[in-house]
Amino acid sequence: MLKKLILPIIILILAIIFFKIMLESKDKSPAIEVNEHVWRVEQQQVEKQTLSPVITLYGRVETSELLNAAAPAASQVDKVLVKEGEYVEQGQLMLSLDKADFEPLLMQAQAKVNELKSMIQSDQLRHKINLESLKNEKKLLKLSEKALSRAEKVKRQNLGSVSETEQAMQLVEKQRLSLNNIQFSVNEHQNRQDQLAAQLMQAEADLKKSNLAMERSQIIAPFSGVVAKVNVAQGDRVNNNEKLLSFYSMEHLEVRAKLPVSVLSEIQQSASEGLSLKGDASNGSQQVPIKLERISGEAQASGVDAIFSISAKNVFFRIGAIVVVRLQRPARENMIKVPYQAMYGSDRLYQIKDSRLQSVKVKTIGEYYLSGALIDSEALAQEPELLIESDTLKQGDMILATHLPNAFSGLKVNVTTVDTIESSAKSALAESVKQ
Secondary structure, three states: OHHHHHHHHHHHHHHHHHHHHHHHOOOOOOOOOOOOOOEEEEEEEOOEEEEOOEEEEEEEEEEOOEEEEEOOOOEEEEEEOOOOOOEEOOOOEEEEEOHHHOHHHHHHHHHHHHHHHHHHHHHHHHHHHHHHHHHHHHHHHHHHHHHHHHHHHHHHOOOOOHHHHHHHHHHHHHHHHHHHHHHHHHHOHHHHHHHHHHHHHHHHHHHHHHHHHHHHOEEEOOOOEEEEEEOOOOOOEEOOOOEEEEEEEHHHEEEEEEEOHHHHHHHHHHHHOOOOOEEEEEOOOOEEEEEEEEEEEEEEOOEEEEEEEEOOOOOOOOOOOEEEEEEEOOOEEEEEEEOHHHOOOOOEEEEEEOOEEEEEEOEEEEEEOOOOOOOOHHHHOOOOEEEEEOOOOOOOOEEEOOOOOOOOOOOEEEEEOHHHHHHHHHHHHHHHHHO
16 A cells, blocks of 8 residues: 555656656747837927917908999889999999989979079068058048148138048048068068978978989999999889998908907007007908907907908908908017917917926917018918917926827937937938939
């Protein structure tokens, strides 16, 4: 029994010894070292300057000279000589109403004026006659009074009859009544003249209105411009004050854009100090310089409208068009220019310290075109940069100028310059050409 147990134990011991020998004689592979990946990036030095930020707005083209021609009276459209969008010169006839609808009213008003003028002349002649008659009536009254006096004297002497005295008295009263009537007519002369003059004035006003309606029946361009809309066609019957067409000047175009509340106080302060804020408006095919003229007197929850004037000539904007407005704000101190690719979101970028990234919170102020220059077409054609503010970043600090999708604080980077990258790319291209 003991011999049966010893044999398996010896075999097990020998197997263990053999396994250990095999492990010790096995070739040992070197330990794997995990190297940290280093990203090649560009950097930019922080330089704090006094710069003018640019804010981008969206505005609508308007005009300060918009003519809405309306019918001066109920009439029929005789001719329509322009079409929507057509450019017309000053003095050009655009639309004509039927003169037959205005001529009777004009003739009626003229006839009323002529009638009143004749009445005034007749009253003046009557007044002259009344003045002469008044003298005669006074003489006749004196003669009648003398006759009455003689009749009464004869009666007192019992030489005349009572009837003769009464007839003399009646003649005196009749003459006195005639004199009073003529005197009243003379006294009323000025009042009649005033009444007729007032009626004549009203008639002349009606005549002027008729003449004006006749003139306004011919819609003539008061200035050169573009027809915005034609509301009627030839042969249409229109009512009084019905809109016929719209017409505006291309030399007085304006852009209305809403200023956000965040920059409103800054813009108002600049305007109150007399600073001329300029910018640019673009519709995709044309961009023109603009200047801030005034700020609307009515505010809304989203901001206040700003009105910009367009001083350029040969502007092809149309009213109602939406344009992109780039307004240059007043210069600010401690501004930092950074490329768009350096920003992560709207308020974060990375500072490079000891070849590692460190997240920094910043405040975006606006865009920047050309160093310290006013906005013009050449400036806007260049690639813009962002202007930021930061109390954390100091003068001379380095920031990440390459956009890394996987950037995070602590990421190790290998800083290179633009020149190095470009030369490496050129060398690689030359090698590929040789091969």
